[in-house]
Amino acid sequence: xxxxxxxxxxxxxxxxxxxxxxxxxxxxxxxxxxxxxxxxxxxxxxxxxxxxxxxxxxxxxxxxxxxxxxxxxxxxxxxxxxxxxxxxxxxxxxxxxxxxxxxxxxxxxxxxxxxxxxxxxxxxxxxxxxxxxxxxxxxxxxxxxxxxxxxxxxxxxxxxxxxxxxxxxxxxxxxxxxxxxxxxxxxxxxxxxxxxxxxxxxxxxxxxxxxxxxxxxxxxxxxxxxxxxxxxxxxx
Amino acid sequence: xxxxxxxxxxxxxxxxxxxxxxxxxxxxxxxxxxxxxxxxxxxxxxxxxxxxxxxxxxxxxxxxxxxxxxxxxxxxxxxxxxxxxxxxxxxxxxxxxxxxxxxxxxxxxxxxxxxxxxxxxxxxxxxxxxxxxxxxxxxxxxxxxxxxxxxxxxxxxxxxxxxxxxxxxxxxxxxxxxxxxxxxxxxxxxxxx
Ligand SMILES: [Fe+2]
Numbered sequence: 074x075x076x077x078x079x080x081x082x083x084x085x086x087x088x089x090x091x092x093x094x095x096x097x098x099x100x101x102x103x104x105x106x107x108x109x110x111x112x113x114x115x116x117x118x119x120x121x122x123x124x125x126x127x128x129x130x131x132x133x134x135x136x137x138x139x140x141x142x143x144x145x146x147x148x149x150x151x152x153x154x155x156x157x158x159x160x161x162x163x164x165x166x167x168x169x170x171x172x173x174x175x176x177x178x179x180x181x182x183x184x185x186x187x188x189x190x191x192x193x194x195x196x197x198x199x200x201x202x203x204x205x206x207x208x209x210x211x212x213x214x215x216x217x218x219x220x221x222x223x224x225x226x227x228x229x230x231x232x233x234x235x236x237x238x239x240x241x242x243x244x245x246x247x248x249x250x251x252x253x254x255x256x257x258x259x260x261x262x263x264x265x266x267x268x269x270x271x272x273x274x275x276x277x278x279x280x281x282x283x284x285x286x287x288x289x290x291x292x293x294x295x296x297x298x299x300x301x302x303x304x305x306x307x308x309x
Numbered sequence: 310x311x312x313x314x315x316x317x318x319x320x321x322x323x324x325x326x327x328x329x330x331x332x333x334x335x336x337x338x339x340x341x342x343x344x345x346x347x348x349x350x351x352x353x354x355x356x357x358x359x360x361x362x363x364x365x366x367x368x369x370x371x372x373x374x375x376x377x378x379x380x381x382x383x384x385x386x387x388x389x390x391x392x393x394x395x396x397x398x399x400x401x402x403x404x405x406x407x408x409x410x411x412x413x414x415x416x417x418x419x420x421x422x423x424x425x426x427x428x429x430x431x432x433x434x435x436x437x438x439x440x441x442x443x444x445x446x447x448x449x450x451x452x453x454x455x456x457x458x459x460x461x462x463x464x465x466x467x468x469x470x471x472x473x474x475x476x477x478x479x480x481x482x483x484x485x486x487x488x489x490x491x492x493x494x495x496x497x498x499x500x501x502x
Pocket of ligand 1: 225228230327329
């Protein structure tokens with residue numbers, strides 16, 4: 074299967090030059106990006122097999138002796154390409170704060186307790202139909218120093234590879250109806266409301282397990298379309 | 310083949326990696342299992358061993374101590390994902406230190422085919438992720454002792470006065486130096502991919 078990677082969908086992404094998010098001020102490049110024709114260096118990418126994922130990596134509630142505090146949730150969905158085809162056997166890495174909004178990271182200074190039973194890091198491979206499933210706890214909102222009284226809406230960080238260097242993306246999954254959305258310059262850095270909506274998971278009764286955990290659905294669309302005869306790949 | 314293609318699905322937008330990724334993505338200090346590291350070529354991989362090191366700087370020249378670099382490259386023969394070759398994946402991942410420093414140890418990649426049949430000089434493809442970057446920055450690392458650079462079709466797209474930002478310089482100790490300047494004076498060339 075040969076894929077092409079059109080640029081038309083890229084306007085969904087935020088610009089690095091998003092001054093409301095203050096960390097961008099000294100880090101966003103000031104020069105325009107240079108358009109790169111897609112060569113084998115970009116259309117290829119690393120392949121991760123089952124060795125990359127250990128048994129239990131996708132259940133963040135069972136990585137310690139006891140169960141973590143918080144609201145147990147199941148986050149599942151499909152990884153698709155721009156043609157709607159599943160992206161099979163691709164690696165997903167996630168990380169998140171605990172139920173109190175505190176990260177295990179040594180530099181997190183939020184005065185909320187660490188949970189000895191929660192690290193907040195997980196991995197999974199999609200199956201042949203592009204499906205994935207994590208069990209975790211709902212992360213808490215947390216304060217940050219971007220502006221006065223700044224709080225991040227609850228989110229889970231997602232890292233995906235897909236079939237090539239071009240499909241590589243790191244993003245964040247949010248929860249429906251979060252009252253912090255209008256005040257968060259990271260979420261709002263995506264200027265198109267419909268594109269922002271695609272980062273908000275959907276509560277799902279189907280995947281909710283009775284007497285056990287709420288289900289949230291989050292589908293992810295990565296770059297890549299099937300080549301047609303009228304669209305020659307750049308390397309030819 | 311069909312002319313009326315399905316309407317494309319809309320992409321999932323990017324968001325910043327944030328400051329707190331290390332315990333998941335580069336978890337050595339946390340005792341976690343690493344997906345990939347600065348050691349790209351295990352023992353037995355064919356090719357000339359090289360080390361690339363540098364510092365990531367922000368627009369004030371302050372080292373960026375919370376960045377992650379990912380490198381992607383061909384093997385010494387110019388092949389990607391070649392079977393065998395002692396398990397060489399071509400993929401490296403390095404977190405910057407508190408001083409903004411990173412390194413990668415790998416094999417020198419081979420030349421490979423580029424657009425319109427032109428040969429590309431040996432290079433690594435690089436993604437830079439950090440707090441303050443809402444979408445990764447894509448760049449390339451070339452080598453200053455490669456004669457093929459002058460004919461490289463990608464370097465040719467870069468204004469001459471900025472080309473040097475893409476070229477690692479080999480020091481007397483044999484180590485290649487490649488700094489990343491996110492913004493301002495000597496700003497690294499980043500690509501729209
Ligand atoms: Fe976060």
